[in-house]
Amino acid sequence: MLEQQDKLLDVQNLWVKFPTRSGVFDAVRGISFSLGKERLGIVGESGSGKSMTGRAILRLIRKPGIVSADRIMLHDKDLMTMSEREMRKVRGQRISMVMQDPKFSLNPVMTVGEQIMEAYAQHAKASKADVKRKALDMLEAVSIRDPERVFRAYPHEMSGGMGQRIMIAMMLIPNPEILIADEPTSALDVSVQTQVLSIMDRLVQERGMGLIFISHDLNLVSSFCDRVLIMYAGRIVETCRADKLHEARHPYTRGLLNSLPRLTEPRERLDVLKRDPAWREAQSVSGAS
Amino acid sequence: MSGLEISHLDVWFGSGHDRVDAVKDVSFRVDSGASFGLVGESGSGKSTILRALTGLVPNWSGEMLVAGEKLGKKRTAQFYKKVQMVFQDPYASLHPRHTVDQVLSETLYLHGFDAIDRRIVKLLDDVGLGPSFRFRYPHQLSGGQRQRVAIARALAPEPEILLLDEPTSALDVSVQAEILNLLVDLRMARKLTYVMVSHDLAVVGHMCERIAVMQLGEIVEIMSVADMRTMKTSHPYTKHLLESSLGYKRVESIG
Numbered sequence: 001m002l003e004q005q006d007k008l009l010d011v012q013n014l015w016v017k018f019p020t021r022s023g024v025f026d027a028v029r030g031i032s033f034s035l036g037k038e039r040l041g042i043v044g045e046s047g048s049g050k051s052m053t054g055r056a057i058l059r060l061i062r063k064p065g066i067v068s069a070d071r072i073m074l075h076d077k078d079l080m081t082m083s084e085r086e087m088r089k090v091r092g093q094r095i096s097m098v099m100q101d102p103k104f105s106l107n108p109v110m111t112v113g114e115q116i117m118e119a120y121a122q123h124a125k126a127s128k129a130d131v132k133r134k135a136l137d138m139l140e141a142v143s144i145r146d147p148e149r150v151f152r153a154y155p156h157e158m159s160g161g162m163g164q165r166i167m168i169a170m171m172l173i174p175n176p177e178i179l180i181a182d183e184p185t186s187a188l189d190v191s192v193q194t195q196v197l198s199i200m201d202r203l204v205q206e207r208g209m210g211l212i213f214i215s216h217d218l219n220l221v222s223s224f225c226d227r228v229l230i231m232y233a234g235r236i237v238e239t240c241r242a243d244k245l246h247e248a249r250h251p252y253t254r255g256l257l258n259s260l261p262r263l264t265e266p267r268e269r270l271d272v273l274k275r276d277p278a279w280r281e282a283q284s285v286s287g288a289s
Numbered sequence: 290m291s292g293l294e295i296s297h298l299d300v301w302f303g304s305g306h307d308r309v310d311a312v313k314d315v316s317f318r319v320d321s322g323a324s325f326g327l328v329g330e331s332g333s334g335k336s337t338i339l340r341a342l343t344g345l346v347p348n349w350s351g352e353m354l355v356a357g358e359k360l361g362k363k364r365t366a367q368f369y370k371k372v373q374m375v376f377q378d379p380y381a382s383l384h385p386r387h388t389v390d391q392v393l394s395e396t397l398y399l400h401g402f403d404a405i406d407r408r409i410v411k412l413l414d415d416v417g418l419g420p421s422f423r424f425r426y427p428h429q430l431s432g433g434q435r436q437r438v439a440i441a442r443a444l445a446p447e448p449e450i451l452l453l454d455e456p457t458s459a460l461d462v463s464v465q466a467e468i469l470n471l472l473v474d475l476r477m478a479r480k481l482t483y484v485m486v487s488h489d490l491a492v493v494g495h496m497c498e499r500i501a502v503m504q505l506g507e508i509v510e511i512m513s514v515a516d517m518r519t520m521k522t523s524h525p526y527t528k529h530l531l532e533s534s535l536g537y538k539r540v541e542s543i544g
Contacts, residue, residue, distance in 0.1 A: 191533050
């Protein structure tokens with residue numbers, strides 16, 4: 001159990017609902033978890049509600065979607081009761097988010113430098129020269145070799161891996177306490193993936209941030225994170241230490257692990273996941289640390 | 290014998306200053322009934338080789354033999370009866386306004402088959418979809434079901450060689466397992482030859498007996514799956530790929 005002051009984020013009974021023509025669809029169904037200064041992984045298949053959870057924390061669910069929760073505490077402040085104006089101060093400055101695909105998340109008609117400077121100037125009062133220096137430092141911190149050139153370039157001139165690093169630079173420049181990364185490396189090649197992860201890892205450790213790492217890749221999460229929540233149909237079915245993920249108990253987690261082909265253990269056939277309707281109905285497990 | 294042989298294949302796009310050499314001097318052969326994998330990162334030219342084989346790139350040189358026959362500039366109907374392809378994204382590779390029935394019957398009709406009705410039922414059964422799926426549109430199918438339809442379409446002309454371009458990379462792992470099992474079964478039942486492209490070494494390791502590792506348009510190494518499993522590699526790039534595919538290795542923590 002973490003002490004109260006070590007808890008960066010505490011979420012109780014979070015729901016995300018979408019009204020449709022055929023009734024209300026519950027994307028996230030009453031989950032509770034907390035985050036300390038750690039790397040928390042959220043894994044699950046598409047449609048399990050993992051991305052919705054990340055977005056709901058920042059109240060980024062678009063209408064007609066509805067977010068409800070007993071509380072989402074950032075230290076001692078409840079994000080659920082904040083006004084939209086107060087929320088804007090939280091987004092980016094205290095909690096920021098890295099999206100899956102840099103192609104769709106960077107502004108195509110602004111240079112990289114302008115975008116990073118904008119992210120910083122939103123939250124800090126500093127002279128233009130200071131902001132620029134800070135932006136260049138940040139580009140260097142995410143291992144971009146020629147920051148001056150990249151600063152002047154447009155997003156389409158960058159490769160996927162560079163785009164992703166630029167996005168991380170932009171998200172980290174206001175020095176947030178919590179970083180939510182939604183499939184930050186799924187669009188990248190394996191070797192670039194390792195590079196981007198080690199940058200994130202280093203920054204999280206140096207700055208003592210809390211990281212929520214959303215991914216469908218079980219192997220990656222188990223080797224990168226400290227703790228994992230496994231989501232199924234909008235609920236948390238299991239939580240465990242990341243390095244113990246391969247000893248997970250829940251039949252869903254086991255099923256997912258067994259359906260992965262492994263280089264080191266050849267098999268004739270892969271196990272196919274048999275879904276038990278009871279998993280949907282089972283109560284959510286608490287993800288408190 | 291209906292193997293596949295490629296020697297000294299070059300593929301390029303553009304000309305002059307803008308010329309990009311996507312595939313450089315690639316040679317390999319795949320025996321009839323074998324399963325061959327091509328792995329590499331994006332831009333390494335692995336998909337381009339499949340596109341060159343099926344006649345989808347305009348500029349290439351070298352020699353490509355399919356079942357002992359040399360391929361020219363144009364592909365014949367006879368070629369497409371022998372070689373078929375399954376594409377990466379089942380959301381993009383099926384016509385959104387054609388039902389499953391239309392997709393399959395058109396392919397069968399174009400290849401001059403009779404008893405189309407009976408064949409469609411058989412094909413759907415072979416890929417593990419019941420007859421209830423016959424009159425559905427793609428948007429009424431899940432990703433895995435769509436990929437099964439794409440496989441059924443590829444199987445319709447009763448090909449001997451199936452080219453698989455990242456057939457499961459758009460799918461969840463549990464669905465991926467179903468599709469990979471289906472592909473293994475079909476290969477056994479129909480004595481198919483596979484050439485599979487993937488960036489996922491574990492998937493290729495599961496499906497293929499021999500694997501070519503590509504980097505920047507060239508094949509840097511061709512190895513057996515047994516060598517790959519035991520990391521017996523002579524090339525540093527292969528080693529690097531294998532290590533990265535095993536997960537994230539933490540750099541020792543600071544302070």
